Amino acid sequence: MFLRRCxxxxxxxxxxxxxxxxxxxxxxDKPQSSALFVDATSQLGISFKQQxxxxxxxxxxxxxxxxxxxxxxDNDGRLDIFLANxxxxxxxxxxxxxxxxxxxxxxxxxxxxxxxxTFEDVTEKAxxxxxxxxxxxxVGxxDNDGYEDLFVAGFGRSTLYHNNGDGTFTDVTTQAQxxxxxxxxxxxxxxxDNDGLLDLIVLRYMQWDFxxxxxxxxxxxxxxYCHPDLxxxxxxxxxxxxxxxxxxxxxxxxxxxKPGKELGIAIADYDHDGWMDILVANDSMPEFLFHxxxxxxxxxxxxTSGMALDGSGATFxxxxxxxxxxDNDGxxxxxxxxxxxxxxxLYKNGGDGNFEYVSNPAGLSAVTLxxxxxxxxxxxxxxxxxKGLFIVQSHVMDTIxxxxxxxxxxxxxxxxxxxxxxxxxxxxxxxxxxxxxxxxARGLAIGDLNNDGSIDAxxxxxxxxxxxxxxxxxxxxxxxxxxxxxxxxxxxxxGAQVKLSTEAGDQYATATTASSYQSSSDxxxxxxxxxxxxxxxxxxRWPSGIIQKLSGVKADQILTVKxxxxxxx
Numbered sequence: 001m002f003l004r005r006c007x008x009x010x011x012x013x014x015x016x017x018x019x020x021x022x023x024x025x026x027x028x029d030k031p032q033s034s035a036l037f038v039d040a041t042s043q044l045g046i047s048f049k050q051q052x053x054x055x056x057x058x059x060x061x062x063x064x065x066x067x068x069x070x071x072x073x074d075n076d077g078r079l080d081i082f083l084a085n086x087x088x089x090x091x092x093x094x095x096x097x098x099x100x101x102x103x104x105x106x107x108x109x110x111x112x113x114x115x116x117x118t119f120e121d122v123t124e125k126a127x128x129x130x131x132x133x134x135x136x137x138x139v140g141x142x143d144n145d146g147y148e149d150l151f152v153a154g155f156g157r158s159t160l161y162h163n164n165g166d167g168t169f170t171d172v173t174t175q176a177q178x179x180x181x182x183x184x185x186x187x188x189x190x191x192x193d194n195d196g197l198l199d200l201i202v203l204r205y206m207q208w209d210f211x212x213x214x215x216x217x218x219x220x221x222x223x224x225y226c227h228p229d230l231x232x233x234x235x236x237x238x239x240x241x242x243x244x245x246x247x248x249x250x251x252x253x254x255x256x257x258k259p260g261k262e263l264g265i266a267i268a269d270y271d272h273d274g275w276m277d278i279l280v281a282n283d284s285m286p287e288f289l290f291h292x293x294x295x296x297x298x299x300x301x302x303x304t305s306g307m308a309l310d311g312s313g314a315t316f317x318x319x320x321x322x323x324x325x326x327d328n329d330g331x332x333x334x335x336x337x338x339x340x341x342x343x344x345x346l347y348k349n350g351g352d353g354n355f356e357y358v359s360n361p362a363g364l365s366a367v368t369l370x371x372x373x374x375x376x377x378x379x380x381x382x383x384x385x386x387k388g389l390f391i392v393q394s395h396v397m398d399t400i401x402x403x404x405x406x407x408x409x410x411x412x413x414x415x416x417x418x419x420x421x422x423x424x425x426x427x428x429x430x431x432x433x434x435x436x437x438x439x440x441a442r443g444l445a446i447g448d449l450n451n452d453g454s455i456d457a458x459x460x461x462x463x464x465x466x467x468x469x470x471x472x473x474x475x476x477x478x479x480x481x482x483x484x485x486x487x488x489x490x491x492x493x494x495g496a497q498v499k500l501s502t503e504a505g506d507q508y509a510t511a512t513t514a515s516s517y518q519s520s521s522d523x524x525x526x527x528x529x530x531x532x533x534x535x536x537x538x539x540x541r542w543p544s545g546i547i548q549k550l551s552g553v554k555a556d557q558i559l560t561v562k563x564x565x566x567x568x569x
Contacts, residue, residue, distance in 0.1 A: 035382045035415065037432040037457065037469040044468055045118045048083050051106050052463035053099065055091035058223045059212055061099075061133060061155055061183070062089065063396055064205070065374070065442025065462040067518030069137040070449070071148045073126075074167055078113040079447050079522055081458055083466050084134035084152055085109065093210040098156050099133035108134050108152065117450055127169050132157055136518035140189025140198045142241055144491040153184035153202055153518070160200075162245070176247050180237045183208055188265045188514035190276050191490045192254075193296050194543050197241035198490045203262035203280065207232040216399075224399050228283045233259035236280070255297045261285055266323035266515040268332035269497060271353055274545060276495045281318030281336050287345075289334075307334055307347045311357040316342040320376040320444070320517035325349075325508040326387050327421030330499070332510065337373025337391060337517075340400075340407045344368040344391070363423040364416075371411060372396065375444025375517040379455050383477035383528030385504060386418040392441035392459050410438035413459065434469055447522025453479040453556055455526055460519075478529040478555035484511050487563040488544040492523050495543040502532040529555050 052062045066084035073080050085108045087099035101107060108130035111119035123129055128150070136153035143149070147163035160178050161169035173179045183205040189198040208231050215226035235257040239247035251257040256278070264281035271277070275292035282288060286308035290298040302308030310316050317339040326333050331349035338344060343365045347355035359365045372395045378387040393411035400407050415431045416424040428435035443460035450456070454471035461467070480500070484493030496511040507527050513520045529535065535553040540561065542548065548564050 034473055034475050035427060035431045036472045037434055038472050039434050039467055040470045041466065041468045045120065046081065046111055046466060046468055048109050048466045050460055050463060051086040053086055053089035054463060055089055056223065057092050057212065058225050059089060059093065059210060060208060060225050063225050063462060064135065065518065066134055066460060067137045067443035068445045068458050068460050068466065069139050069150065069520035070445045070447035070458060070522045071139040071520065073148055073163060075147065079449050080113050081111040081119065082137060082150065083109045083460065084137050087133040101130060101132065126167060128161060131159065135184060136186045137520045138187035138189055139513045139520040140494060141491045142189065142198045143245060146491060151187055151200060153187050155183050158184050158202060172245060176245055178239050178247050182234055185263050186265045186518050188267060189494055190267045191495055191543050192276055192292060194275065196488060196490055196544065197243055198492065198494060199241045200239040200247065201265060201278065202237045203265055204234045204236060205263065206261045207234050222399060222402065224397060228261050233261050233285065235259050236262055255299060256290060258288065258300050260288055263319045264321035264517050266321045267495065267512050268323040268510045270332045270349055279321055279323045279334060281321040283317050283319065285315050287318050287336060305353060305355050307355040310345055311359065316345065320374050322376055322378045322515045324378040324387060324510065326378055326418060328505060328507050330508050335376060335378065335389065337376050340370050340372045340395060344373055363425065367426045370407060371414065374442045375519055377444060377446050377516055377521065379446050380526065380528035381455055381471060382473050382475045383453065383479045385507060385528050385530040386420060388418045389416040389424060390444065390457055392444045394440040408438065410440055412436060412438050413441060440464055442517060443519040444516045445519040445521045448481060448526065451558060453481070477531065478533055480527050480529060480535060480553060480555055481558045482525040483558060483560045484525065485560060485562040486542060487565055488546060489542040489563055493542065494523065497541040498525050499539040500527050501536045502529055503536065504530055504532060
């Protein structure tokens with residue numbers, strides 16, 4: 001994840017020149033867009049600061065941040081916000097001790113959305129203050145009772161909270177046996193064996209503890225965070241849902257125990273065989289793509305499918321991910337953020353089991369070369385019927401400007417418009433003041449907070465505030481959002497594949513709460529429709545294999561779709 005420094009100032013200058021002279025950076029390529037995001041954090045009643053607990057020892061854990069989840073925990077039709085938080089780290093950390101939430105400033109926070117659109121802190125009432133240093137978040141109804149449950153990943157111990165349906169949660173980690181060990185990062189709920197129950201996949205970063213080695217410049221005594229290459233990889237943990245609140249760890253049995261340095265996870269059925277596949281972003285080693293063998297096991301195919309390395313055959317610092325169809329051809333594509341001087345990686349799905357690295361022709365290389373990305377999502381922020389890209393950014397090294405003055409520790413977010421699946425155009429400069437503010441951003445979750453048909457975003461920063469960014473885009477375009485309710489499938493409909501058709505063409509999406517970095521987004525499936533005021537057809541392939549079709553759906557509505565058993569094959 002950390003910069004592999006150029007061999008000389010001359011080489012660094014070439015890097016900068018390459019960006020300045022790139023075609024997408026020329027003056028005549030002026031962006032045009034009516035997209036607008038507004039910081040409404042304080043106006044909506046959100047007051048939160050992530051506690052990274054920075055120390056003079058520069059423990060690596062301090063710089064990785066915590067995630068955010070958007071979900072409707074009380075079924076009132078309005079999204080609520082959960083923010084994971086760090087914990088106290090002593091300077092230095094005594095041997096055998098762990099970070100602890102020994103004060104309310106370290107609590108995780110749950111904000112309930114009231115009927116007027118503002119939020120109230122209900123953390124204590126809900127029982128979600130948490131324990132230890134919290135990192136990632138994953139939302140899913142694992143027992144199909146109609147209420148969203150919450151998994152909070154953490155360093156040393158993770159926590160599963162069962163939603164009691166009365167505004168409170170119960171810590172069921174011990175009885176569910178999902179506490180895990182090591183340094184957990186992102187997590188995902190997915191029914192990988194299509195038995196109707198959501199399973200849980202928990203990524204782990206690497207073999208690290210507070211007996212950290214010292215890194216930094218010898219001259220001047222400047223301490224810096226250590227490069228991940230200095231630590232050994234570790235495998236993810238995979239919890240199969242056995243029903244009745246019980247899980248069994250099956251990483252080895254499922255073929256998902258390949259050691260990695262795992263930071264981001266996303267799911268999609270990239271080969272259309274009806275079974276969810278798993279994408280994992282690794283830091284400074286080949287990326288992973290696990291193909292579902294349809295028998296409860298997976299095969300890692302990153303290298304053979306062409307998405308494990310960049311266009312030059314090199315590894316990169318994979319951090320945030322998304323796994324979605326950006327060019328509306330029906331095949332899920334891959335996007336992975338990384339560190340400055342590496343270019344964000346976009347892989348086009350060829351429909352034959354192979355991926356092509358297309359960052360250069362898609363215009364992403366020049367736009368992203370000097371940036372470091374974390375949380376990211378494909379979504380149609382202007383309802384144009386094409387999924388754009390939202391990326392939150394920051395370098396991991398707070399001393400980066402000492403060695404690389406053309407790079408920056410704090411960075412503004414990046415908003416990229418999708419030009420009909422061919423190229424991405426940076427419209428950040430004209431999309432709102434928030435894109436002119438520099439943050440140490442980490443997590444990103446998306447969802448329609450005010451149910452107006454425009455997708456909003458919540459961003460977390462490391463050792464800093466959370467930001468609620470409301471989408472105020474005024475395009476006049478139409479939209480439709482599907483709230484899927486599984487019956488034979490898992491109740492959230494996670495893993496359902498949706499095809500939507502209008503006169504202008506087709507769009508595709510996978511129902512998921514995963515993607516991004518250590519964060520969990522609105523489970524509802526959103527489509528922008530452009531000028532179309534109705535939808536010709538919607539086809540839903542549920543995880544159960546049931547195919548359900550709707551026709552003549554009017555635009556500009558949130559439509560609840562219950563899985564129809566009568567359409568079972």
